[in-house]
Amino acid sequence: MRQIKITETVLRDGHQSLMATRLTTAEMLPIIKTMDSVGYHAIECWGGATFDAAIRFLNEDPWQRLKEIKKRAKNTKLQMLLRGQNLLGYRHYADDIVEKFIERSIHNGIDIVRVFDALNDIRNMETALSAVKKYQAHAQATLCYTISPVHNIDYFTRLAVDLENIGADSLCIKDMAGILTPQIAGELVSSLKRNVDLPIEVHTHATSGISQMTYLAAIKAGADMIDTAIAPFSEGVSQPATEAMVIVLDESEAFYTNLNMGCLEEVSDYFEKIKETYLENGMLDAKMLATTPKTLLYQVPGGMLSNLYAQLKDAGAEDKYQEVLEEVPRVRKELGLPPLVTPMSQMVGTQAVFNVITGERYKMVPNEIKEYVRGAYGKSTVPISDEIRKKIIGDKQVIHVRPADLIEPEFNNMKLELGQLAQSDEAVLTYAMFPKVGKAFLENKATANKIGSKNDEKNTTIKINAVWS
Known part of the structure; x- marks a missing residue:
């Protein structure tokens, strides 16, 4: 029997896909210790749109979220999604920013960095993958799956060989649109297994209604890992349900997962209550939970x-x-x-x-x-x-040329621009990702800290006076 490893996505892609990344840190933290007991290969909890949403909509420090999750996840690797030279922003950054961001992400708790480029342009992934390995985390390189006259099995196989040659520790087939069919999944995984010597993870979405069949075909062809989301934040435009895939695999004679179903049920019950809240307030639209086979046409x-x-x-x-x-x-x-x-x-x-x-x-x-x-x-x-x-x-x-070759080192200049708000490398990187929103967030945080300090002084004075009286 062969073990199939599971990466849980509820803390990142699950809520990013279903409701624009609005889960708060306070909603995540109470269940982390239980999630840590499930036996997941990894918990995807950072990167993607989580950084932007935290500072733009939730007034939360994404770095603090990562540290708090790490404190509670003692046994399970934490994973993030990184857009190569784009990092978590929407432009290319200089190499010094890329390296610094990855160094601080790993320092604050990330164990696996899934690196992709929106164009599958390997030049935009090299600096990030190199930095991940330099700071001794796991560098997972990504094949962004899509369909076109040129995006065929040979194309993706050549890309995989190139990524192995520049040092990737594993590969992820990232099917962001849910358009990877079972037939093609089997053919692609088989081709990768013949041509590269790396673990293969498959990531898909349940949008079109074929995701579970795609996963089974990929696993039978040799895939080592799959991405799933706990049931309340699964299906629709999210990933297939974790519990369903675990039951199917554990009942088979060829595969097993080693996941604790009792803990999974507890995690599911917890997120079910949170899901109901977001359905009631309209943040989670039922339309996002629907199956849409037309996705296979629109991609x-x-x-x-x-x-x-x-x-x-x-x-x-x-x-x-x-x-x-x-x-x-x-x-x-x-x-x-x-x-x-x-x-x-x-x-x-x-x-x-x-x-x-x-x-x-x-x-x-x-x-x-x-x-x-x-x-x-x-x-x-x-x-x-x-x-x-x-x-x-x-x-x-x-x-x-490689776009980043035209960008001069940026970190020190951004630190100077930020001035007194540059209290840490993480603050400078927050500003680098989103200059306007990031700076406003840091200003609000500094103001809140000052108010908090004054209140602490006032409370301390009251306590001292009470003691002396």
Whole structure:
């Protein structure tokens, strides 16, 4: 029998996909010790959109969240998702920022760093993977799975060989849209097993309704690990349910998981109460829990679906949802067939929304799309046509080198810019990721600390007076 290892995603991708990453640290911490007793291979709890959401919407310090989770997870590895040279932001950063961010992430508790690039441009992953190994964590390199005339088994196999050659410790097939079918999953995993000597993890979403079959096909072909989410935050645009996959695998004669079902039930019961709260307040929309086989046609990732719907809801244009879904593959094709994963998913999705709402395609173009077309994010899978390029950036010069080669070291300058707020490397990195939002967060935190200190002094004085009286 072969053990299949499970990575639990509820603290990151589970709630990111279903409700735009709104779980709070206070909601997470009471259950961490129980999760630590389940026997997971890893708990994915950081990276992705968690950093942005924490400081932008929750007024929480993501670094503090990581440290608090680490205190309670004594036996289970903590995993994060990192966007290569983009880190957790939406632009490329200088190599010194990338290395510093990874060093501090590992120092504060991360054991496994899953590194991907939205374009599968290996040049954008090398610095991050090298830094992860330098600071002695596990470097998992990612194949962002997508479908196109050029994204075939040979393409992904060549990419996997290249990633093994630059030092990856394991590989993840990242199917962010839930479009990896069982047949292709089996063929792809088999090809990787023949050509690379690394553990293979498979990540998919339940959006299209085929995810459990995909996992079983991948496992039978030799996959070593899968990503799942505890039942209350599973299915729909999230991952398959942890409990369901564990039961199926443990009942088989070929595989086992070694997970504690009693602890899993306790974790599930805990998150079920939290889920009900978010359904009641509207943050978790039932639409995100639905199965949508049309995903196989539109190839839109789970997190992208919830964000697109939220954008349209804010604009009072929910009725345009289907039209936007149909526009996404058209925009993607015109922009060189990028995989729809952060930040490309947000960029392509936003452009699709603009095209539909304005009624004129490319009348409004975000700066990020202009920079991408210019080559500032890396090399597109296939060349962008001269017609589309001119429509978006005119006659601006296109970049052909590794984008980060054009960025001077940034950390010390950002530290100077931040001034008195630069109380730690983590504070500087928060500012680096999101200059406006990050600085506002740090200012609010400093103000709150001052008020807290004054209250402590006042309370201390009262206590002293009480003693002396």
